Each structure stands twice: as structure tokens, then as C-alpha cells.
Amino acid sequence: MEEQLNQLKEEALAKIAAASNSKELNDVRVAYLGKKGPITDLLKGMGKLPAEERPKMGALVNVVRQEVTEVLEARAQLLEEKAVQEQLEKESIDVTLPGRPIKVGSKHPLTKVVEEIEDLFISMGYEIAEGPEVEKDYYNFEALNLPKGHPARDMQDTFYISEEILLRTQTSPVQARTMEEKQGASVKIICPGKVFRRDNDDATHSHQFNQIEGLVISENITMSDLKGTLDLFAKKMFGQEREIRLRPSFFPFTEPSVEMDISCFKCGGSGCSLCKQTGWIEILGAGMVHPNVLEMAGYDPKKVSGFAFGMGQERIAMLKYGVDDIRHFYTNDIRFLSQFHRTEE
Structure with missing residues (x-):
């Protein structure tokens, strides 16, 4: 049996090599080592040997x-290394070749x-303030000095979900909510966000667009503070040589109200x-916060004052980048979007 075992070992080692x-x-x-292999059979046949020979x-x-087993494992490692080396030689890469460019987009x-x-x-x-896009009629209109039946509501053709719930027509409700939360404390915020109106989709109108509104409330806030803020905004966005012009206007939530041209x-x-031969371009509306709005939010108009302004984000972008159709911003045309390269950021 010993001779048979040595013979099996030699055969196995030869075949491994x-x-x-x-x-x-x-x-x-x-x-050789499986359940039906000869070495396993020898182990199974140990019971037939005399007791003194078994150990x-x-x-x-x-x-x-x-x-x-050890020779098998060593040979397996050697063959694996050999296979990896052959694969590396077969799939060798010329690292001097230029890489494939990765297309990187830019911000909208x-x-x-x-x-x-x-x-x-x-x-x-200023702080950034946000609010719900599905809004209550109270915050969208009534808290802004636009009670039910007010004719100025007709200026905003509104998407109503129910009599008291609507898609906000402006980001002004965020201002009303912020004033209510501050409970008479000073406010200095801007409110960017989506708004919705039933405007006909054409080159300058869309049923959904974006607004950015600002609100400042504190003691001794005057019209000169508003003008200085808007003048700085115009120069930063459109160039230091820009001049601004304020024209009287009407908004229910501000008094006095103005339109700003640059x-x-x-x-x-x-x-x-x-500029339609006028030399001026209308860009936003603004004014001093109406005393009624302050009172409804819990402020004393005799002690504090404030100013507010609002602009269309699309209008600013159209003027800044020379875009002639508001619908370009929403069609996801890569030819349009690729013009705003990331290196401009």
C-alpha cells in the first residue's frame, strides 16, 4: 500500500507540472484529491488494515x-500570474495617446x-427666504393689500386649485410669511422662486417663470435706501456705466410705487x-412697503418702514445675455444651452 501511495504521488505531481x-x-x-479519487479511496480503505498498521x-x-495539495496551490498561483501577464501584454495601452474628452456641461x-x-x-x-409654490389666497393676495374683489387682482390671471388655494402668482407671499414670523423684528431678505400665471406662451411670456423679490423692514428706511440698492444692483449686473431711472407706478402692496429703468x-x-429708441429699458418694479401690509403683519407703520422690489429672473437673463425668446430657457435645446460655457462661471 505504501508503494501504491508513492506511485500515486509521483503521477499526481507529474500531471500537475x-x-x-x-x-x-x-x-x-x-x-486525485476528489471524493472519488484514489487517495480518498485509500483513506476509506484504512478499516481493512490491521489495527497496528493503521496509524x-x-x-x-x-x-x-x-x-x-501544496504543489497544486503553488502551480495554481503560478498559472494565474502567467495568465495575468499574458492578458496585460495582449491588452497593453499606449499611455502617450490623448485621452477621450469628457463632455462637461455648464450651469443653466x-x-x-x-x-x-x-x-x-x-x-x-440679505438672507435667502423660500416658501410654498402652492399657496393660500390670503398670503398671495389679502396679506399684500389685495382683498377679495380688488380690481388689481385682474392684473394676475391665476391658477386656482380651490377658492382658497392657488399656484402663487408672485414670490411676495414669502415676504408676507416672513414678516408674520418675525413678529415685528427687522427683515432683510430676497425671495427667489417659481411663479405661475395664465399668460399666453409667446416670445416674452410663459405660464411658469421665476421671480426674485427683495424686502427690507427696519427703522428709518427711506426711498433713498431703495434707490441706492437698485443702483448698485444695476451696476453689478449690467456694468458700472449703467444709470437708473425711477418712474411713478402703482402696486397695491407698495406706496409710493416705482418702475425702474436702466x-x-x-x-x-x-x-x-x-430700447425702442427711448434710451431706457424697464427692468423691475419697487416701492415703499404699504402701511396696510405692515399692519397686517404685526408692524407699527409709525415706528418702522421698508422697501420692496421684484424682478423677473428670465427678463434679467434675456437682457444680460441677449436672448430674444423666453421659451429658449425651457426647451432644453443643447445648441442654446452650450453657448453658456462653464468657463464663464
Whole structure:
């Protein structure tokens, strides 16, 4: 039996050395060390031996089995390394070749505009305030001095969900909610966000658009504070040479109210097609917060005052980038969006 065992070992080692790949090596392992292999059969036949020979033969079988196993594992590692090396040689890469360019997009022009405006007002001490897009009639109209039946409501064709719930037509409800939460404390915020109106979709109107509104409330706030703020905004967004003009207007939530124009950046004020030969471009509405609005929010109009302003994000972007159709911002046309390259950021 000892001679038979040594013969099996020599056969197994020879076949292990001759194996050229992992499959052939696994076949050798199964043939000699598997459940039906000859070495396993020898272990099963130990019971037929005399009792005094069993320990010696058992130890010998285990030694042979261990030797074959170690040689198998060493050969397997060698073949694996060889296979990896062959694969590397076959799949070698010329590292001097230029890499494939990765297409990187840029921020949407509306995102660029709102971030630029936010950065400006944050640097002036403003906070960013947000509110729900599905709003109560009270905050969208009544808290802003627009009671039910007020004719100025007709200026905003509204999407109503129910008699008291609607899609907000402006971001002003955020101002009303903020004033209510502050309970008479000072306020200095801007409110960017989506608004919704039943406007006909054309080159300058959309049923959904974005607004950015600002609100400042404290003691001794005057019209000169509003004008200085708007003048700084115009110069930062459209160039230091820009001038502003305030014209009387009407908004139910401000008194007095103004429309702000900036000097045309195309013709410098001499008159062109962009400014319709006037030299000025209308850009936003503003005014001093109406005393009724202050009172409804819990402020004393005799002790505090404030100003508010509002602008269309799309209008600012159209003027800043020379876009002639508001619908370009929402069609996801890569030819349009690719013009706003990331290197401009």
C-alpha cells in the first residue's frame, strides 16, 4: 500500500507540472484529491488494515495528500500570474495617446443669473427666504393689500386649485410669511422662486417663470435706501456705466410705487431697437412697503418702514445675455444651452 501511495504521488505531481492552464490543473485536483479519487479511496480503505498498521498508513496518506495539495496551490498561483501577464501584454495601452474628452456641461443661464443676484445681496447682508409654490389666497393676495374683489387682482390671471388655494402668482407671499414670523423684528431678505400665471406662451411670456423679490423692514428706511440698492444692483449686473431711472407706478402692496429703468447697454442711451429708441429699458418694479401690509403683519407703520422690489429672473437673463425668446430657457435645446460655457462661471 505504501508503494501504491508513492506511485500515486509521483503521477499526481507529474500531471500537475504538465498542466498548462487552470482548467487542466483543476481536473488533476479532482482526479486525485476528489471524493472519488484514489487517495480518498485509500483513506476509506484504512478499516481493512490491521489495527497496528493503521496509524502509520494514515499518517503517510495525509502526508502525501498534503504534499500534492501544496504543489497544486503553488502551480495554481503560478498559472494565474502567467495568465495575468499574458492578458496585460495582449491588452497593453499606449499611455502617450490623448485621452477621450469628457463632455462637461455648464450651469443653466437662469441658474447663473439667480446665483449672481443671490451672491450680490448676500454680500449686502440679505438672507435667502423660500416658501410654498402652492399657496393660500390670503398670503398671495389679502396679506399684500389685495382683498377679495380688488380690481388689481385682474392684473394676475391665476391658477386656482380651490377658492382658497392657488399656484402663487408672485414670490411676495414669502415676504408676507416672513414678516408674520418675525413678529415685528427687522427683515432683510430676497425671495427667489417659481411663479405661475395664465399668460399666453409667446416670445416674452410663459405660464411658469421665476421671480426674485427683495424686502427690507427696519427703522428709518427711506426711498433713498431703495434707490441706492437698485443702483448698485444695476451696476453689478449690467456694468458700472449703467444709470437708473425711477418712474411713478402703482402696486397695491407698495406706496409710493416705482418702475425702474436702466440706461440701454446697447446704444448707451442714444436710442436703438432694443430700447425702442427711448434710451431706457424697464427692468423691475419697487416701492415703499404699504402701511396696510405692515399692519397686517404685526408692524407699527409709525415706528418702522421698508422697501420692496421684484424682478423677473428670465427678463434679467434675456437682457444680460441677449436672448430674444423666453421659451429658449425651457426647451432644453443643447445648441442654446452650450453657448453658456462653464468657463464663464
